[in-house]
Each structure stands twice: as C-alpha cells, then as structure tokens.
Amino acid sequence: MDAPHPTYVVVWDVPTNVVVREKFTVKVGIKCSNGCSLASSPFGLYDHEGAQVAVGTLPDEQWPDTVGLHVAEVELEAPASEGLYTWSVKRAQSDLEMPHAESSIEFGVRVVGRPECLVTIESVDKVTQAPLIGARVVMHPYRVVTDEHGVARVRVAKGNYQLFVSQTNYLTCGLPVDVAADMTTRVQLDLEPVLERN
Amino acid sequence: MAKKPSSDQKERKPQGQKAVSRRDFVKTGAVAGVGAATGVGATVLSTSGTALSQVSPADAIQWHYEADIVVIGAGCVGLPAAIRARDLGASVIVVDQNFDPGGKMLHSGAQVSFGGGDPLQLRDIAGEKDKEGFVTAPRQQSVEELTEDPDFLFRDHTDWSVMDAAAQAPYRYNERDLHRAYADNCYATREFLMANYVRMGRISGTHGNGGVSRARRAVCFLMEGAATDIKKGTVSTQDAGVEGARSSHFAPRPMGDAAKVASAGARSNGAALARPLEFSAREKGVQFILNRHMDEIIREQQFSGRVLGIRASYSPRLDPQTGVRLESLWQNGNVDDRRETIYIRARKAIVIGAGGHGANPQFRSMFYPAWREPAFVSSGWALLGPRGQDASGIIAGMRVGANLAGMQQNLGYAATFHIPGILATRDSYTDMFPGHPTFSLRGSTGINLPNDSFQHLIVVNQVGKRFFNEMLITDRKGGAAFPAGPNKGQPKSGLNHVQLDWRNASVENIKATYAEPNSIHAALAMNEGSTAPDYFSGPIWAIFDRAAVERDKWKIEPPFTSPSNGFFFKADTIEELAAKVKAGHEFQRVPLTHLVETVARWNSYVDKGRDPEFARGSDAPMYKIEKPPFYAATLNPVWHDSYGGLRINGRAQVIDMQGEPIPGLYAGGESSGGGQQHGLGRALVHGYIAGTNAAKESTT
Numbered sequence: 001m002d003a004p005h006p007t008y009v010v011v012w013d014v015p016t017n018v019v020v021r022e023k024f025t026v027k028v029g030i031k032c033s034n035g036c037s038l039a040s041s042p043f044g045l046y047d048h049e050g051a052q053v054a055v056g057t058l059p060d061e062q063w064p065d066t067v068g069l070h071v072a073e074v075e076l077e078a079p080a081s082e083g084l085y086t087w088s089v090k091r092a093q094s095d096l097e098m099p100h101a102e103s104s105i106e107f108g109v110r111v112v113g114r115p116e117c118l119v120t121i122e123s124v125d126k127v128t129q130a131p132l133i134g135a136r137v138v139m140h141p142y143r144v145v146t147d148e149h150g151v152a153r154v155r156v157a158k159g160n161y162q163l164f165v166s167q168t169n170y171l172t173c174g175l176p177v178d179v180a181a182d183m184t185t186r187v188q189l190d191l192e193p194v195l196e197r198n
Numbered sequence: 199m200a201k202k203p204s205s206d207q208k209e210r211k212p213q214g215q216k217a218v219s220r221r222d223f224v225k226t227g228a229v230a231g232v233g234a235a236t237g238v239g240a241t242v243l244s245t246s247g248t249a250l251s252q253v254s255p256a257d258a259i260q261w262h263y264e265a266d267i268v269v270i271g272a273g274c275v276g277l278p279a280a281i282r283a284r285d286l287g288a289s290v291i292v293v294d295q296n297f298d299p300g301g302k303m304l305h306s307g308a309q310v311s312f313g314g315g316d317p318l319q320l321r322d323i324a325g326e327k328d329k330e331g332f333v334t335a336p337r338q339q340s341v342e343e344l345t346e347d348p349d350f351l352f353r354d355h356t357d358w359s360v361m362d363a364a365a366q367a368p369y370r371y372n373e374r375d376l377h378r379a380y381a382d383n384c385y386a387t388r389e390f391l392m393a394n395y396v397r398m399g400r401i402s403g404t405h406g407n408g409g410v411s412r413a414r415r416a417v418c419f420l421m422e423g424a425a426t427d428i429k430k431g432t433v434s435t436q437d438a439g440v441e442g443a444r445s446s447h448f449a450p451r452p453m454g455d456a457a458k459v460a461s462a463g464a465r466s467n468g469a470a471l472a473r474p475l476e477f478s479a480r481e482k483g484v485q486f487i488l489n490r491h492m493d494e495i496i497r498e499q500q501f502s503g504r505v506l507g508i509r510a511s512y513s514p515r516l517d518p519q520t521g522v523r524l525e526s527l528w529q530n531g532n533v534d535d536r537r538e539t540i541y542i543r544a545r546k547a548i549v550i551g552a553g554g555h556g557a558n559p560q561f562r563s564m565f566y567p568a569w570r571e572p573a574f575v576s577s578g579w580a581l582l583g584p585r586g587q588d589a590s591g592i593i594a595g596m597r598v599g600a601n602l603a604g605m606q607q608n609l610g611y612a613a614t615f616h617i618p619g620i621l622a623t624r625d626s627y628t629d630m631f632p633g634h635p636t637f638s639l640r641g642s643t644g645i646n647l648p649n650d651s652f653q654h655l656i657v658v659n660q661v662g663k664r665f666f667n668e669m670l671i672t673d674r675k676g677g678a679a680f681p682a683g684p685n686k687g688q689p690k691s692g693l694n695h696v697q698l699d700w701r702n703a704s705v706e707n708i709k710a711t712y713a714e715p716n717s718i719h720a721a722l723a724m725n726e727g728s729t730a731p732d733y734f735s736g737p738i739w740a741i742f743d744r745a746a747v748e749r750d751k752w753k754i755e756p757p758f759t760s761p762s763n764g765f766f767f768k769a770d771t772i773e774e775l776a777a778k779v780k781a782g783h784e785f786q787r788v789p790l791t792h793l794v795e796t797v798a799r800w801n802s803y804v805d806k807g808r809d810p811e812f813a814r815g816s817d818a819p820m821y822k823i824e825k826p827p828f829y830a831a832t833l834n835p836v837w838h839d840s841y842g843g844l845r846i847n848g849r850a851q852v853i854d855m856q857g858e859p860i861p862g863l864y865a866g867g868e869s870s871g872g873g874q875q876h877g878l879g880r881a882l883v884h885g886y887i888a889g890t891n892a893a894k895e896s897t898t
Contacts, residue, residue, distance in 0.1 A: 008771040012745075012824040029826060031770055065744070066770040066827050084805055106798065107824075108805030136749070138819040140807035164819045168750050172650050172818045192648045 004101040006033040009043070009089050010069070011107045017141040018078040019114050026076065026107070028089050030058055031069040032100060038070050041094060045074060048085040053077070078111045085109045110141045115155035118182045123150045123165050126188035135167040135189070139177070165189060255498040256506050256543060256898065263487070263533070264543035265291040267892050268508055270492045270591055273301020274878050275551025275867035275885040277475040278387070281394055282889025283549075284482045291533075291542060292484055295491035295513045295585045297524040297635075298447075299476045301553060302578045302587070303878060305450050305628050306468035310391070310398065311405040311679075311879040312384035313414035314351035317392070319344045322401050330397070330431055332421055334461040338402040339413040342693055343680075346412045352381040354409035355875070359702035362687040363675035364714035366610040367703070368407040373603055373872030379848030380873070380883050387886040395428050395474035397421075399459030399466075406677035406876030407611055410688060410695050413680055414879075418471040419456040419464040428477040438465045445633035447527045448473060450581050452631060471878070473527075480531040487533045488526055489514045490540070491585050494594055495548060495863070501599040501854070504861040504898060507543035508594075512536055515583050517638055524635045547862045547892035550852070551885060552591025554840030554868030557582075561589040562615075562837055565608040568722035569615065569837065571734045573785035577627035577838045580640035587840070591869035595844040598863070599854045603845035604871030611876055612674040613838050616718050619652070619672040620644035621740050621831035622759045622766040627838055632757050641763030645752055645831060649673060653818035654746035656800050657833055660727045660736025660786060662776060662793030664800070667812040670715040671833070677876065687711045721835055727788035737785050740833045741775070741797065745825040754829065765832045772797050775828045783832070797823050843871040850888035862895055864888040 010029040018024045028045075030038055038058050045054040058070040079085060090104040123135040123146050131150025137143065139161040144154040158179055166172035170189040177185065266288035269276045277299065280290045292299070313319065321328070322337045323344050355377045358370040392398065398416035405415045423432030426448065439445045439452030449469035456466035480486070491513040496506045514536075515524045526532060555561040556576030563570035576587040596602070608614050620626040623644035630636070631643050652668045659665050675686070683691025689707045690696065701707060724733045747754055759766040764783045769775035776790040800809075801822045808815040844852050844865045851859035852870075866884025873880050 006773075008773050010771055010824070010826050012743075012822075012826070014822075014824070029770070033774070063770075063826055069770040069826055086802075108802060110805055136819065140815075140819075141805075143819075162816065166650065166653065166819060168651070169648065170650070172653065174817065192650050194648075 002098065004093065004099040005036060007031065007038070007091055007100050007103040008033065009091055009103050009105040011089055011105055014107050014109065016143050017110045017112045020078055020082060020111055021080055022078050023075055024078060025073050027071055027073050028056060029063055029066075029069045029071045030091050030103070031066075034098075035068050036098060036100070037068070038100070041070075041091065043089055043091040045076065046088045046090060047079070048087060053087070078109065082111050082113050085111065112141065113157055115142070115157050117156055117158055117179050119154050119156055119177075119179060120184040121146070121152045121154070121163070121165065122184070122186045123152070123167070124186065124188055126190050132167045132170070132189060135165050138164040138166075255503065259496065259507070259541050259543075261507060261543040262535070262537070262540040263291060264507070264545060265289040265485070266544070266546040266897065267291075267549060267889075268293065268542050268544035269549045269551060270508065271301060271551035271553060271869070272296075272299035272476070272486065272488075273551055273553060273867070274303040274472075274881040275869070275888065276301070276549065277472070277479055278390065278882055278885035279549045279551060279864070279866070279889035279892065280484045281475065281479050281482060282390065282886055283893040284479070284484055286890065286893035288546060288893040290484045291487060292479070293487045293490045293492055293508065293510055293542065295489070296582055297489055297515050298526040299486060299488070300468070300472035302582065304468045304472040305578045305581050305630070306471070306878060308418035308466055308468045308471040309405045309415050309877055310418060310471070310882065311408035311415040311875075311877065312388050312883070313346060313404070313409060313412055314348040314381045314384045315346055316384045316388040316414070318388055318398055318401055318416050319346070319414070328397065332397060332419070332431060332460055332464065333399055335400050335457070335459055338400045338459060343413045344401060348381040348384070350411070351384065351409060352378055353697050354411050355380065357410070357697050359698050359700060360410055360678050360688060361703050361708055362612075362678040363685065363711055364612055365687070365708050365712050368610045368678055368874045371604060371607060371610070372874055373845075375848040376846060376872050379887060380880065383883050383887055387883045390886055391475075391882065394478035395431070396471055397431050397460075399456055399464065402459055404680035405879065406613065406679050407874050408679050408877070408879060410678050410680050410682040410686075411693070411697060417456055417459055417466050419460050419466040420453075420470045422463045422465050428474050433465055433470070439631065439633060443631060445631040445637065447634055450630050450634040450636070451628055476528065480528060483531070485531050485533055486526070487535060487542070489523070490535070492552060492590060492594060495598050496541070497598040497860070500597070505544065505548050505598065505863045506898075507541055508548065509539060509541055511539050513585055515636075517635070519638055544862065545897045546895040547864055549885075549888045549892055550591040550595060550844065550863070550865035550869045551867055551881070551888075552869050553587045554843065555587065555589035555592060556837035556840040557584075557587035558589040561592070562608075562840070565605065565842065566615070568735060570732050571722070571736070573734075573737050574835045574837065575624055577625075577836050579625045580630060580636045581634070583636075583639075587868075591865065592843045595852055595863070595865060595869070598860060600852045600860060600863070601845040601855050601857075602843065602871055604873065605842035607841035607871065607874045610841065610874050611839070612677055612714070613876060614841065615835060615837045616674045617672050617721060617833060617835050619647045619649065621647060621833055622754075624765055624832070624834055626832070626834040627836045637757070641760035642765060643757045645754060645758050647752070650818070651750050651752075654750050654821055655740045655742035656796070656823065658739050658741055658790065658793060658796055659721070659725045660738070660788055660790070661725055662790030662796050663725065664796055664812060665723065665725075666717045666720040667814055669814065669817050671717045671721075673715045673717065675713045675715070684711050685713070718835060726791075734787070736787060737783060738833050738835070739779065739790075739830045741793070741823060741828070741830055743823045743825045743828050746821065746823075747829070749821070759831070765834075767830045768827050770826050770828070772828055775830050779830050839876060840868050841871065841874060843869050845872060846870045846884070848887075849891045850884050851891070862898075864892050
C-alpha cells in the first residue's frame, strides 16, 4: 500500500484580540502535498483543553495565488475569561482515492475584556504635515489603520502600552502611552532616508 | 599602439620562427634546470649550464601588441591613468576582462571626495557656477566647512585618534607617503576630471573615510536632454533610464536626480563619471582590448628587473539566452582579438587597476575565514561578471615580488562586507533593471527594502533558524566622515572635531558611541548545516507572507524577482516553501529543517507581543507569518569594496619585499593597499598619479 500523502494546514486572519465570549472568524486552508483535491474533506477546531469547538468541511474553493490550497472560513466563540490560548486545527487521516495523513496546526487566541477607553491617533508627515492614510497603529494586542484623514480610533483596556505608528517608506514611531481614559495623540513620522550607494 | 604583424585572429598559440613563445621558453629553461616559475629568464642556458646566448628578455616572447603603457582594468584607476598618460604623449592599451569599460565605477553613486582646497571647494567658496552654467544650486556647505589646504587634508587622512562607531580606527594605518601624495594631487585630479568631460555638483559632506573635518564630496552628473552628448554634458532620457523601472546600456543603474547639488534636470550616478572618462579616453586615442583577462605580469626575472608586459586570456561574456557575445556600448578604439592567449608588451610601464578581491572567496578568507563561503559575491557581480574583482591584479603583482599593505583594513569600514537590504537577487548591493545587457545574467532587480520594512519578515539561516533581530540586520555604522559626530563615533562633529586629540580615542568616547550591530557576523556563523572543512554558513533567507506584501506594498513581481534564478520562492505552505528552497537554490546545501518550527514559534511571539530570543517587539510592531502564499527571498551578504592589496608609494609605484619600487609597475585603487578611504576619490587620484609617472618612464 502506498504511503499516505502528507497534508498541510494553514490558519490565518485570526484577530489579534477577541472580547470574551464574542464571535470571531478564522480562515483554514488545507492542501495535499501531491496536489489531490481535498474538497469535502472534514476538519475540526479544538480549544486549549482539546475540546472540539467547531467542525468544518473544505469547499471546492481554493485560495487565490495558491495551488490546491482549499480554504474555509469558520466562526468561533471566544472563551469566557481573558488570556492567551493555544487552539488548533486538525485534519484527520482520511482515505479518499488515496490515503492522506492527518495534519494539524496551532494558533493563538488572545482574549481580552471589553475595552473601556477610546484612543484617537492622528498620523502626519513630519515635514509636510499631510495626513498619513493607511498608517498602521499597533498597541499590542490592538491594531487599527488610519483613515483618509490620517486618523485611527481604537478601543483599548486601561493600561500601559507601546504605541507604534508605521507607514511604508517612513520610520516607525514608537512611544509609551499610559491609557487611563479616552485620549488623543498626534504622531509625526519622518521619511526613511534613502541609503546612498557608491 | 603598434600591432605586431601576422596572425590569424583565430590562432590560439603564439607562433614564430625567431621568437620563442613564453611557454616554450620557460619549458626550455625547465629542461635546463633553470628558469623561474613565472618570470622570464634573461639567459638561455645549455643543459650543462653554460650560457649559449644572450637573449633580451623582451625578445624572448612573441608579443602580439605593444604600447608605451599597458593599463590593466578600465575602471576608476585605469581610465584616468590611460588618459593622463595619453595627455603626456604615451601610447596606451587598456585591457579589461569585461565587455564594456567602466568597471565597478559604472554602477557606483559617482560620489567623489577629494579636498585639500580642490577646485570645487574653491568654486563653492566663491559662490561661482560651473563654466557651462549647469550648477546653479546654492552652496551646500559653509565657507568654513570648505576651507582647507593639502596639509590639513593629509592630517585628516592620517589622524590616529579617530575611531568610528564600530570602534575601528580608519585613518591610523594609512600609508603616510601615499596619503601625502593623495593630498598633494587632489587639486590636479579634480581639475583633470573636469577637463575630461566630468561634471560635478556642489560639495556636500564627505564620503566614507574621506576625513572628518571638512566637506569634500561632489557628485558627478549629466543634464537630461534630447540626446546623449558627452561634450555638451547631456544624457538622453533613454540612456539615463527610469528610476524604479528601466536601466540602459549607458547606465546599468537608472540615473538619479541630482538637482539638489546642480540644477533641475541633472541626472547622476556612476555612468556620469565612467562614460565621460571612457569617451575622453577613446577620443584621445587610447585603445581598448576588452573581453581579455590579465593572467600574468611578465618581468625580466621573477623578482628582479623591469616589468615587460602581460599575458592575457580571452574572456568573452555571453548572453545566457542567445549565446551571443556581449559588446561594449562604444566601439571606437576597440581591438577585437579572440585568440585564447595574447602577450602585450609595455615599453614604459604597466598600471594595475584591476580592482580588488571582493569576489575571490579564497583571497578574502585571508581576512575572514567565514567569507570563504562562495554563495556571497562582490558588488556589481552581474555587471562585472565572474572574473571581476577576482584579485588577479594583486596576485599577479605578488608573483613578481610585490609586497602587500593595509591587509587589516578590510575590517576598518562597515560597508566592506555587510548585508544589504535588497532581497531576491544575488547582486544585492545595487538595483539594476532590464535594459542593461547583463540584466539577463542577474535575472532579478531585487526587492529593495528600507530597514523599517524588516518588521514584516523574519530572517533565517540555512537550517531555518533565526539568528538576529531582523530590525538590525541591515544596519551598519562606521564610515567616519564629515560631518561625523557621535553617531559616527566621534565626540564632536563637523568643524568642532579636533584633529589628533587623544580624547577622540578615549575609552569613554568609544563606550559612548559604539553602535555596531554585528548582524553580518551572526549571519556568517557556523550552524547545524555547517560541515568541515570550511564550515560554510550557507545562504540566509527572508521569510514572509502575502499579508506583508500587501501591508507594506512590496513589488515582488518580475523584474523585481525571478521565478527561475533560484533567489525567490513562493509556496502555499511553509513546509512546501522549505522544500522549494532546498531544491532550487544552488548554495542551499542542507534542508531548512527548522523552518516550520521557527515560523510557528515566531507567530507565538507575535501573540505574546515580545520576542525573547532576539528582542523584537520593543523597536517596531511584529506581524505573524500566516497568510498564504508564503515567500522565501535571499538576503545576500555582499563584499562591497576591498582594502588590502599591493603596496604602492606616493608615485603609485608597486613596492617589493625589500622596499624598492618594481621598475615599470604601477597600481592603485582596490588593487593597492594602505589606504582606508572608501569610494572613488582614492582610486581616481591613484590613477592620475600612476598615469603621470608611468608616462615619464624611459622606453625599453
């Protein structure tokens, strides 16, 4: 009998934080290393205690720009208490036309309390003072992107953060912020110098 | 130049009744039990050891060509040496292993630092324009920052006290005679370049290790116009290329905007220096034998007597798709000789301007054993080809008794070997685009990432393990040059720097300013895939996902990457990515066994918001590598410029092991040692001095 074809699992678009007991979705991709179609194959999602929290079935649909990576979106519910949990996706061994080995991958689920403070960040070019559209704002684990006015608003829990604002071709700005109530801050970014070559 | 009669261009061996080929001559000597391994004996002996006849060493070889001066290398030493020698009445043949003149200068930034009160410093002090009216930009530096004399420059270039941010002393070990001559010839060399169609803008700063006390750097430019006309100082849009999109045969790298130091429409890079010098050399009657690699310098005796000429082999470069030989942009003055081996006599002198040793793994490993790794090349690899920067000039000099100098100075400049931020190409120092004949050899421009973009990826070694903080991996310090200051290792910057002050080298200052990240050393370290006897580190890989490409707007399509050159891979899963890299990259000798585990661990660090292994997270955001497809792109360390080479004196004469000049032999630039100055200025002055003195040699 031929050896089972290896299969590989990928998980992405996991939110960087989820409020307790709230629903969230992730994408699950699975493929056969030999290019077999895995359409209609089942898979399961398991929480940090090994309990199955969802099941899914791979559709015919494949993820763009890949070869044979079937992708499904799965809805999940966050645990009841805050923390960083390790969950997993497993695809059991199966016998399609050919036997396929089981495979799995782990992923982190960051569960937070309901954020109580609104932080508003305005991002501008330091020289021109023009708003930076699409700048990435990170206050781990919270992430948001600035709008067409260079403004981002994010709700966070009270606490101390390292606020990062970054934008393509600019030097990332990082500064500590202590969030105790709603607050607004303005960040000016410098263009990253172009390296001279000679 | 005189071409010797005879010869079917296709013949492969020199022939003749009267003259003896050098090979036969040496063979005869060997049978007789005499004759040096490489030198040409002046006397032919019988088998009994009795002199049969006296034969002039030069007559013992059938020379195919001869000239007063033979210049090896058509770069930033060779071209000024050739022009200068022609100006003084000598006939000149330039031999170059590549198909087109220019050498590494052609892909440079054309930043030329001289000083000592050179004509451009004086022009800027006076607030004058250039004679053509191209330079209308305001002065970039104050009068004080431009004011100096050769004595001041000499002190700057030999200042023992200067330490850079890598705790290296870039001026302490410079040869004094060499740098005295440098200081005394900067004025004349700047003037000489401008008299040979080189246009330069305002002085702005100083290039690496060109001194910390004054501003000395000017960038060469041409004005964009309807047509390329070197005499008028113009370059066509087609020849200048398009930044970020297209190169040309004229300019291997698209020429940049030099308006800030000249005026609107000024375009700059190495083509604005190399092409005018090449044009002038051809115009003045310098002859070029291209596609010709110098293999040996021939001296009367191996370790004594004058140098006589060179032996050179045919070194054509072929387009990999068509098999057609690559040709030079301009043809006038070319001698197209396709014989396997030819001999070229130098009646007065030979000038070695063959470049450095950055592409010779065995040679460079003298300084750093880990650099024996052949995966890593010198800058300009595609442009110069596999025999560029191969140390052949230095090795040929050593074979005829030359001493070496400045061998430790490779460690004194941070750009010597480092990790550039251009992914997915072997030629990671520069950004060539389609349009130049050598692009097909390179295959990809590369993904040019600024330091800040490294927050979106991880970097792993040949077994798939991270080895350094990615945010620091392309960072490099050093290069103490005006205006310097604490970020370059000096306690004071600009005019406040005090020459020869012991405080510059104090422990307190070094502690306060040391900032070398050392990522290159971690990249070259042995790992689980390193095996005896060389313990190669193997390639290093940037690993990222589709989300990174979208988030930071990277260009990963051709020509930035190539699907087939083995420097960029895409896969649906990390497991498949590791397998593709192993199968598709020439120097990936072992599997990336740990890659899957490394990515999983990295993603767990992102969840936690900190990286306990390499301290990511405090300097920039971290992002998971999770969204397919996944990518692996080389992050290729490069040996850019090289230091350490033939010892030369202030006249650019090559010095032997007894401290005496080797008659008729000159060298400069990266073929020479004893000078820690980075870039073109040092080599151009060497070329000018060498051409001047070589032309004054008596004819043999």
